[in-house]
Amino acid sequence: MNPCASFRKLCKVFSVIFATFSLVYLAYIIVFVKVVLPEASLTAYIFRPVKLILNDRVCKLNVTDDPIIKVKNTRTFLVSAFLDFRDSRIVRILGITNRYEPDSLLCDFCFFNPNNSNSNFAELQVHTDHFGFPYGTTDLLCNVQDHTDPQYVSLYQMDDPAPVFLKIQNTMEEVNKLETTFQYNILICVSAMFGSYSNVLQFVQSMEMYRMLGAEKVIIYHTESSPNMKKILSYYVDLKFVELIPWPITSFINVSKGWHYPDHPGDLHYFGQTAALNDCIYRNMYKSKYIALNDIDELIIPILHKDWPEMLEHFLRDDPNLNVFIFENHLFPTTPQDKTNDMTPEEWISVPGVNILHHVYREPNLPSEINPTKMIINPRSVVRVSVHVPLEFTGNQYQVPSDVAKLCHYREPKQKDLDQSFLIEDHILSKYEINLIERVNQVLVDINYIKVKNISHW
Missing domain, CATH: 2.60.40 (Immunoglobulin-like)
Structure with a gap:
């Protein structure tokens, strides 16, 4: 018996088996990648x-x-x-x-x-x-x-x-470091600040109202703002009250300047607003006990309570499983000046922007239309949110009655043809007015926006 011939036969058998296995494996890969993973690269x-x-x-x-x-x-x-x-x-x-x-x-x-x-x-x-x-x-x-x-x-x-x-x-x-002791009790997420935003006076008024209402931090997704606003933003960043998240969305995708497609052209809704809000929630999920989601021109104002912590504590006594609090929008049109406030310093006239203390009339909400809302949430209960409502969450939701708290929205009128006689007089800010004027005036003096010799009487 020739041992070399036997060895050659054995090599042939193994070669056939190996070649068959390789072909079967290659066929499996081709079928798997092209059928199950049609977008995939075979080589990769x-x-x-x-x-x-x-x-x-x-x-x-x-x-x-x-x-x-x-x-x-x-x-x-x-x-x-x-x-x-x-x-x-x-x-x-x-x-x-x-x-x-x-x-x-x-x-x-x-x-x-x-x-x-x-x-x-x-x-x-x-x-x-x-x-x-x-x-x-x-x-x-x-x-x-x-x-x-x-x-x-x-x-x-x-x-x-x-x-x-x-x-x-x-x-x-x-x-594990954060879940027992939160860094903040209430934090505010503000989606994209864009364009040459320059509403200095209203921004400062909103920041000071947020502080009075119990917010300890404001997160702003910043795309662009005016030089005047950058000065104000730097002031609040130095105070560690505002944190700016760079949001260069316009460098990546064609965004809309409105909320409804195709009336407002673009590929993505309103500067990526919902992406920014959801990022803010997850980024601060274990840092803040509660998160408020609203814009700079909006204020959630308690009517029966002095601030947000007191209001939320009251709600939770009735239902400890509440995780989402919804507030109905009430629009205060800023086109007409409704009120002259003698306590407001004259120097504010030189500050660009809206003075919310001059607007005490609001539009009636139309029962035939869906009225937008904004939220305060327990972020650990939320999976995803939209602008006005949560999309997925655990626990209970509470629609806060408008005689308990209102979302006050200070902007151009929505009902443009509404006669002023149909507007509703509402002095909801009156209990905060004196303190707000003092605080805003001090900020404007601190940043050298205005000069006042004596502010102790405000």
Whole structure:
């Protein structure tokens, strides 16, 4: 018997088996990528294990702190990433996507333990309140292995050789430090300040009213403002009362200047307002006990209570499971000057902007129309919100009666043809008036906007 011939036969058998296995595996890959993952790159998928090893080594070098990130070769924009363990253990990435052509994206993680690795496809959940625009705020969900604590996450298409990583916020270590003692009792989230915003007087009045009402921090998503406003913003930032989040949304996507598509042209609703609000909620979920969501020209004014903490405490005594408090809008048109206030310093005339103390008439709300609302929420109960209502939350919601508190909105009239005789006189700010004038005047003096020799009599 020739041993060499037997060995050659054995080699042939193994060669046939190996070739058959390789063909079957290749066919499986082709079918899987092209049918199950139609958007994926075959080459990227085959070589993906090598890429995972490289990601674990270099991800920290590719971490970005940019406020908005465009995913390469996609219609997806990322804002921030958070560990969310309230229901299932996931990383929730807040972003903006095209509703009609969603991208197929992979999640990759970097962990505190570099020996861990995990990758899966992101689940895209577009928020239901997109106001008809082609792009909408989106949750991109990445499953996390049990008992792992990812530090960074990347979303990318398979053929992207160098994905960018986001730092994951609200990690277990951060939450454990904050969940028993909150940094703030009430914090305010204000979505995008844009254009050459220059309403200096009303801004200062709103900031001082917020402080009087019990807010300890105001978060503003800042796109653009006038030089005069930048001076005021710097003042409040130095006081650590205002925090500015850069919001360069106009550099990434064509945004609308109104709320309804297609009446207001653009690809994304109102400067990405809902993306900013949801980011603010998650960013401060474990820092603040409550978060108020309203604009600079809006004030939630208690009627039966002196401030927000007293009001919320009263509500919770009746129902400890309340997590969302809804306030009905009441519009005070600022076109006519309704009241002359003798206590208001003359120097305020030189300050640009609206003086809310001069407007004491409001429009009647029309029962035939849906009236907008704004919220104070327990952020840990909220999954996602729109501008006026929560979209998903746990616990109970309370529609606050208008004789208990009002959302006072100081802006141009909505009912433009309404005769002034139909306006309702409302002095809701009267109990705060003297204190507000003193505080606003002091701010304007501090920043050298006005000069007053003696302010002690106000």
